[in-house]
Every structure is written in structure tokens, then in C-alpha cells.
């Protein structure tokens with residue numbers, strides 16, 4: 001009756017014969033489309049506790065991408081895009097209602113080469129209208145990322161409606177309460193597996209619930225071209241917001257954009273609350289965090305014997321873990 005589906009912890013990649021002598025042989029580059037290339041397959045989330053100017057500029061210098069959130073005025077967001085456009089790619093989020101066309105035009109004028117239509121339920125007629133209207137105004141020489149979606153049907157629809165890359169994952173984010181509030185969602189891992197079966201020439205961005213480099217490797221192996229990260233980057237020096245101390249620990253605020261706090265701050269009232277406000281440990285420079293994640297990811301590719309993301313996708317083998325296996329997979333030393 002029910003379709004079986006898997007989340008990150010349900011699966012493991014099988015180690016395979018490797019001839020990789022040094023992890024330096026491993027190339028983690030990826031592309032959103034022809035000529036929109038990146039050294040690392042990492043994109044920071046368009047959230048007000050993750051990506052503003054500092055994060056996006058540093059992501060550019062590290063070879064990834066940061067998407068500027070849309071929870072500010074058109075002028076403020078365009079000013080940030082102007083700053084980022086000097087450092088490389090510049091990507092900005094927009095919605096599908098209100099002043100989004102004016103916002104998109106202003107962001108394009110400020111130098112954005114990637115627009116991200118950022119809505120919670122991307123498989124929606126408003127998305128179809130927005131993609132059409134945007135192509136009529138900003139044209140085809142700008143990359144349009146769209147999402148989020150959970151199913152292959154949605155992925156193909158967004159591709160056919162004109163999206164160039166698609167964010168895949170509904171309800172899996174660390175600060176997300178969509179599944180609790182609405183009963184809807186799909187494990188991000190399974191959504192990647194399903195959407196990667198698409199024959200459309202569109203990049204797949206795995207988004208929501210990625211907790212470590214192991215999840216990054218599983219996402220890429222299952223068919224993602226990129227991963228989008230929120231909680232993993234929110235505690236870095238480059239994320240917006242100040243550190244604060246609680247119980248002797250240095251923290252930074254991290255909140256869902258559909259949380260009560262975020263909604264009250266950016267639109268003065270709340271609609272459906274589908275996120276929470278939380279905090280993450282302050283962890284120093286973005287560079288150190290990215291280096292650690294990419295070192296883990298490189299090691300991951302070497303366990304499959306793959307030198308590139310494409311090779312990983314072609315030769316990776318997943319197995320299902322039992323629940324006892326999943327306990328064994330986490331560090332499980334017991335104090336004596």
C-alpha cells in the first residue's frame with residue numbers, strides 16, 4: 001500500500017576497490033549549467049541567519065555559492081548583490097507574488113546572474129506563472145533556480161516550465177516543522193533518488209537535513225549536483241548575526257524562514273508556522289568548516305574509488321541499514 005522510502009540514516013555506501021593514492025586526485029567541481037561552474041558543490045541557503053554579503057562573498061572565494069535571502073527591501077537586497085557581484089557569481093532569492101518581478105529586475109540590474117525562486121511548495125501553479133513572467137522580463141540569459149520540490153513529477157514540471165536548476169527536499173530541514181504542521185514531506189534522500197531519474201537537463205540541488213560530510217557524499221552519490229546547507233554554515237563567522245553566550249557556550253541564532261520570529265520580523269504577522277528558532281554553536285571561519293566538509297567528502301569519494309562526482313554517481317552502491325546498523329554507524333563507545 002505504501003511506497004517504501006529511505007532517509008540518510010537508512011542507507012550506507014559500500015566501500016569499493018580504490019586506486020586513489022592521494023585525496024588531491026579528487027575533483028569536487030560541479031556545474032549549475034554550461035559555463036556556470038563551481039570548484040565545490042556547496043550552496044548556502046537563502047535564510048536571514050545564513051546568507052548575506054559576507055557569506056556570499058566568502059562562498060565565492062572558496063569556489064561555492066551563496067544565495068542572498070529575500071527577507072529585506074528590494075534596495076537592501078540589490079545593494080548586497082552589487083557587493084557580491086564584484087567577487088564572482090551572485091545569486092538572489094525572490095518569491096512568486098507581490099513585487100517579485102520588480103525585485104528580479106532590480107537584482108539583475110545590480111549584477112545577479114542567478115535568481116532563485118524560493119518557495120516552500122514549489123510544485124505550484126504560482127511557480128509556473130512566475131517562471132513564465134520572469135522569462136518575459138529578465139529573459140533567458142540569467143540562470144533560474146527554483147524549488148522546493150519532493151517528487152520526480154514536480155522536478156520534471158519545473159524543468160519544463162523553464163527552471164535551470166531545482167532544489168529538492170521538502171520537510172527535511174533541521175529547523176523545519178512542515179511535516180509536523182502539515183503532515184506532508186518526503187525524506188530528502190529519497191527525493192534525490194527519485195528526482196535524479198529525470199531525463200531533463202537541469203541541475204539537482206539537495207536541500208534540507210544535511211548534517212555532515214557523510215550526508216553530502218550520500219546526496220551526491222544518489223544524484224545531486226550540489227547540496228544546499230543551512231545549519232552546517234549558520235554558526236560560522238560569515239553568517240549574519242552576533243555570537244552570544246549561553247551556559248558558557250558561544251552560540252549564534254539559526255531560524256527557519258517560516259518560523260514565528262522570522263515571519264513577524266519580515267511581514268509583521270504570521271501565516272502557517274512551519275519552522276522554529278534555534279541556535280547553533282559558533283564555530284569560527286567558514287573556510288575551516290568548508291575545508292572540513294570537503295576533506296570528508298573527498299575521503300568519501302575515495303572509498304568508492306571515484307575521482308569525480310560523475311564517477312561517484314556511476315559506480316556507487318547503496319545498501320539499506322538495519323536499525324541496529326544505524327546505531328553501530330554512529331559513534332557508540334560506552335563510558336566504563
Ligand code: IMP
Nearest residue numbers: 045173174176209230231256257258275
Ligand atoms: P538545514 O541545512 O537542515 O538546516 O536546512 C536548510 C533548509 O531548510 C533551507 O535551505 C530551506 O530549504 C529549508 N527551510 C528554511 N527555513 C525553513 C522553514 O522555516 N521551514 C521549513 N524549511 C525551511
